[in-house]
Amino acid sequence: MANKITVGHVHMSGCTGCLVSLADNYEGLFKILDDYADLVYALTLVDVRHVPEMDVALVEGSVCIQDENAVEEIKETRRKAKVVVALGGCASYGNITRFCRGGQWNQPQHESYLPIGDIIDVDVTLPGCPPGSQAIRNVCVMAYLLLQGSDEQKALAAAYLTPLMNLAKRGTEACGCDLMYDVINQGLCMGCGTCAASCPVRAITMVYGKPQIDRDMCIKCGACYAQCPRSFFNFDVINEFESITELIGAAMGQGGE
């Protein structure tokens, strides 16, 4: 087996839900740490105080721009990580932290939270609030295969990560209209109702199984887009689905999942 890659979890302004989702892989997480990745930076899990050099940085949370340390930490992460992953809705689009503007009780000076892509270049965006545990696991395995795998594994890993890389290139702004253009109007909506449940101002209601968005109410927090499982659907890789699933299954010792 090739050398393990180094992975860090960088915690900006978020609720720790993404880290909990990573931990929810249970034995799958141990498998990743045994075979593929060394965790070199993670608040509360690793006794390292300064951002080290690493292959992959999983960044959770948005950045408070009144907090100089936070701004420096995200810039240092970019300098020291080969691949930066915006993990979850807050890092990707601001999500609920957009709604925190106006200050918080014990840190009233913290009033502007930006998704990390507004400050640094992001390579991979993995939305969701939080992203599913298997999705985080898959990104970790695919990052390993992209950096250390055979040529064939590298090609499949690139195919898996392409939609998430394209999402990073798309930018950090998402609103109810984007959900309408990119998902609903493309016929990709499966009527799960996640967008309606995630909207903090109740601008989305499900009518006959389809989301109806009240644009006047939308505060453009991006939560619905971050949560929608179809917002990063990509037809370019659909024909690779079986090979990618087999590759992940083999890597995790499950024979396909």
Ligand code: SF4
């Ligand atoms: S529709 Fe709701 S969840 Fe979606 S961006 Fe607007 S306010 Fe946020």
Ligand code: SF4
């Ligand atoms: S979250 Fe996405 S797939 Fe689910 S109902 Fe909303 S738009 Fe449709």
